[in-house]
Amino acid sequence: MPAIDPRLLRYTRATRVFLTLSVLIGIGQAVVILTQAWLLASIITDAFLHDAGLPELGHRLILLATALAGRAVLGWLAEVTAHHSSAAVKSELRMRLLRQVVRLGPRWLTGERSSELTTLATRGIDALDDYFSRYLPQLVLVCFVPLVVAARMFAADWLSASIVLVTLPLIPIFMILVGLTTRQLMSRQWAALQLLTHHFLDVLAGLGTLKAFGRSRAQVATIEKLADRQRRATLASLRIAFLSSLVLELLATLSVALVAVSVGLRLVDGRLDLQTALLVLILAPEAYLPLRMLGAHYHASTEGLAAAEQVFSVLDQVVPAEGSARLAADRTIELDQVTVAGADRDQPAIDSLSLTVPAGRVTGIVGPSGCGKSTLLAVLLGFTRPANGRILVDGIDLATADPDHWRSQIAWLRQEPVLFAGTVFENIRLGRPDADDSAVRRAACAARVDVPLEKLIGERGNGVSAGQHRRIALARALLLDAPLLLLDEPTEGVDPEIEHELLSTLPAAFAGRTVVLVTHRAALLGLCDHVIELAPAEVPA
Incomplete structure (x- = not known):
């Protein structure tokens, strides 16, 4: 993977802003380093060789203190910029990932592991913190500081500058070799983490069933094995990180030592004055410091880059062409010879279906399991595209609609609704955070939430x-008070008494809306203005 993944620039505007600010801060730090080195060398030389006192050195000491403070402020600005940019990039990437998953739809999700996507959207994207807060700022410094320092050293002492220019490339060459190995190890570590997460969440989801059949303890050994695989992958990457940091430090130390020996010998012989020698010795470590820090921070960033690679693989998935028309959902909807291919079977999920959903009416959908009732709702939501036929909204093809605008007008109760950790009040208000308390209580009353x-x-x-x-x-x-309401088995698992109460409250809640009601319950069909019975698709001989 390149040092700066171009897809980060393409998908996140915050990355471009961050790099621009980092370049400006990097230039400022390079200038401060040169100023600081010159001031130190001149102050020490005048103090020891020319017996200069505070009156003569006072203004330079103030400038040195200012340079030190400026370097600290620039370092602080770099940290603050990096953390703000990291938060913005993570938020933007996470939202893009979620929007892409919605665009790809449930059909695509059936082939994915939800736990892996969860890990990717949380831990994976969060791992980009180190990439932005540590690695990228050092990468910017590497582009400026070594070259500026080497140029200043060349002007002062070409021999020392030559030593620096010859030894500097050794560090990036070694980093490239280490990076190739580290990337493979971090890919394995990330894969091991995803496998462990996937299995662990699956065990948690099915823990009741496993306990019922006495198989819960059998999963302990499997989780231990996966955890041990993750531990070994992590230790392997840490081992490479520690060893590579040691070698980088050794290379930098030996290089600075070569400069120091050269300067010392020529200083003793009188071929070099003290101020130049001090300037070169102060600047030499500064030339290697950004590269050393870059190598040290590279390992911290690789997990985030491995996760980002998977995020981009999802974002790069081809999404069916989307329209831009802003269709109103409170219009009559017609299905004209719609056929939807089955996900895991040869016969279609829906075969040449034609029906009409009148605006402002309650349409009941009934039929045996597997006849395509839930698929029909997915088609109306725009999650599933028909292989043949058209969905017309007031005579306009739904394929031309802006999917985000269309779905914003739909309230959908899926067959297996999801609730989140929090209060019941927060769960009800999730889709409409600006709703006032009275509206939430009215909705809870209409749904007979006890x-x-x-x-x-x-x-x-x-x-x-x-x-x-x-x-x-x-x-x-x-x-949500949406004009189009799609309900998939709204009273499944509800007691008969509560269902009877719902029959008295739902008509008022349905008033003025277009409702598509999928149900097996005969009692609910009494709320429908008309009922459409779906037949299962014929299995080919």
Whole structure:
């Protein structure tokens, strides 16, 4: 991977701003280093050779203190800029990743591991902190400081500058060799971490089933094996990091020692004056310092770069062509001979389906399992593109619509709704954070949520029953107040008494909206203005 991945520049505007600021700070630090070295050399020379006192040295001492303070301030600015830029880049990358996953749709997600995407969007992108806060600032300094310092040394003492120019390339050559090995090790470490995370989250998700069949303890050995693989991969990368840092320090130390020996011999012979010798000795370590720090920070950045590589692989996925038309969802929707290919089977999920969803009416969708009811909702959401046929919204093809604008007008209750750790109130208001308390309570009342809104629940609705889980998700969908409401089994797992109460509150919640209601419950069909029965696609002989 290149030192600066061009895709970071392409996908994140904050990276370009950060690099511009880093270049300006790097130039400032190079100037301060030269000023500091000259002041130190001249002050020491005048003090020891010419017996200069504070009156003669006072203004230079003030300038030296100013230079030291300036170097500290520039270093602080570099840190602050790096951390702010890192936060902006991570936020932008994370949002792009989430938007891309939405654009790719559930069909693409069925082939992906959700736990790997979760790790990528959290730990993976967070690992870019070291890349931006440590590695990139040093990379900018490497482009300026060694060359500026070497040029100043050449003007003062061409022999010392020649030693520096000959030995400097040894460090980047060694870093390239180390980098090739480190990149492979960090790729293995990242793969091991993702595998461990994937298996661990799968075990947690299915822990109830595993305990029911007495298989929970059997997974302990598998997790231990994966954890040991991750440990060995991490230790291998750390071993390379420590050894390479040792060699880099050794190379830099030996190079500075060569300069010091050369300067010392010529100073004793009288071929070099003290001020020039001091200037060269002060500047020589500064020429190697950015390269040494770059090598030390490279290893800290490789995990983030390995994760970024996977983020870019998702962002580079080809998304079906999207339109820009801003269609209104409160219009009649027609499906004209729509066929949707099945994900894992030869026969289509939907085959030549034609139906009409009238605006402002409740349309019921019924049919046996596997007939394509949930696929139909995915088609209306724009997540799944039909292989043949068209979806018309008031006569305009949905394929021409701006997908973000279209989905912003839809409230969707999926077959397996997701709740997050927090209060019931926060979960209901998730899709509409600006909703006031009274609106949230009205939505909860319409969905017959019988859980205190202040109650804390765990991730994935831990702490509430299946029926309560679904009603909280239904309240969230109703709160959106979207013109198009797609409900997939809204009363699944709900007690008959609660379902009877919902039959009395939902008509008011549905008023003025276009509703597509997928259900197996006969009682809910009474809320529908018309019902469409889907037949399973015929299996080819």
